[in-house]
Amino acid sequence: MITAAAIARMIAAETERFSAANPRSAALAKAAARHWHGGVPFHWMLDWGTPFVLFADRAEGAELWDADGHRYDDFCLGDTGSMFGHSPPPVAAALTRQASRGLTYMLPTEDAVVVADELAARFKLPFWQVTSSASEANRAVIRWCRGITGRDKVLVFNGCYHGAVDDVFVDLRDGVPELRGSLIGQVYDMREHTVVIEFNDLPALEAALAKGDVACVLAEPAMTNVGMVLPQPGYLEALREACTRHGSLLVWDETHTISSGYGGYSATFGPLGDLFVLGKPVAGGIPCAVYGFSAEVAARMEQLWAVGEKGHSGIGTTLSANALALAAMRACLTEVMTPAAYAHMLPLAESLAAKIRAVIAANGLDWHVAHIGARGEFICASAPAQNGTEARAKMHGALEHVLHLFLINRGVLIAPFHTMTLVSPATTATQVDRLAEVLDQCLKTLRG
Structure with missing residues (x-):
């Protein structure tokens, strides 16, 4: 059982942690707001749920570094734009x-x-x-x-x-x-x-x-x-x-x-x-x-x-x-988009889906994982949706928000829209294991 009070406490704690850990991004966000509307060159960059936008420095393969020098395992991959890795x-x-x-x-x-x-x-x-x-x-x-x-x-x-x-x-x-x-x-x-x-x-x-x-x-x-x-x-x-x-x-x-x-x-x-x-x-x-x-x-x-x-x-x-x-x-x-690339991506994504299912079960939650090919999503509700109306009804905005913040603060990026993941040809088994471990840590903390 994850309570609304537990979610609110974690959002507050993770927001404070993010702010303390990212002074360079905070300064850049303030400077950008002088002339970029909303403080970013494109509005969707605000959709990560962080107290201010995280500024990227560079990326390679399935890794990304921010302006404060933190490294991330990247399972967002530019919301599919870099699905085959950053700068192949x-x-x-x-x-x-x-x-x-x-x-x-x-x-x-x-x-x-x-x-x-x-x-x-x-x-x-x-x-x-x-x-x-x-x-x-x-x-x-x-x-x-x-x-x-x-x-x-x-x-x-x-x-x-x-x-x-x-x-x-x-x-x-x-x-x-x-x-x-x-x-x-x-x-x-x-x-x-x-x-x-x-x-x-x-x-x-x-x-x-x-x-x-x-x-x-x-x-x-x-x-x-x-x-x-x-x-x-x-x-x-x-x-x-x-x-x-x-x-x-x-x-x-x-x-x-x-x-x-x-x-x-x-x-x-x-x-x-x-x-x-x-x-x-x-x-x-x-x-x-x-x-x-x-x-x-x-x-x-x-x-x-x-x-x-x-x-x-x-x-x-x-x-x-x-x-x-x-x-x-x-x-x-x-x-880059070769049969060999898919031969790496698809089994690894299958492994990721299985590991996330195991984490969900170990925490006693009635959630499910939707998965096809290299793309997966862990959904904070039981039973797969059959259509858009059912899918909307299963959304949990506050819970998804805290999941994203917790993962970001521990060096894991997933797509800011819902809780979706992508596996690239550059993604490693170690990165998959780490995502599952951090998610487990998050859920155990939320459950008290």
């Missing part, structure tokens, strides 16, 4: 080579040929395009799907996350679609063009698609943003079949689920989508994303081009597919 040597070398040869030309390089061949072979879709982020790739995909189907609606799942795409900021609350409260300054109601249903709900999916106005279903094969929600047996296959039958395109956003296996979830376990989006780690942490599509989708794109006005389509930006990003992506795909 092949990527760092490729960036060094390209940096003196030009950063962006608005022309392809030889790297582009290698990258496209690698993407097609690995993810089993023949045609590709490059953008600067997964958000941008998802926007492009939605526009293409609407254009080639002549339909206006996008279907998403309650609690989804597909980057900063306005169309997906719709949730279900008590079964009623609502605009997500975090979307600032929106001037039209996305519910006019976005359909939201629960994950794993086949009747709701069938009813939504049967109306014949859904251009595409945009989904992660396993939800990762509202906590981890895994697909029920047969659900993804039924989703694939329903999309085909009703003429809606199926888009897999595998920016997070690339951790599932060498070809992501869909190429590893199936089924394939009509389109595929991958951002964050594809260039080793350099801003870059790709979207792929089937030959049929490519043919329909070309038909749309043939009847449209030539010129700027509103899809893509000047720096998309710049030479630096292509060089980084080539090195990452061919030398």
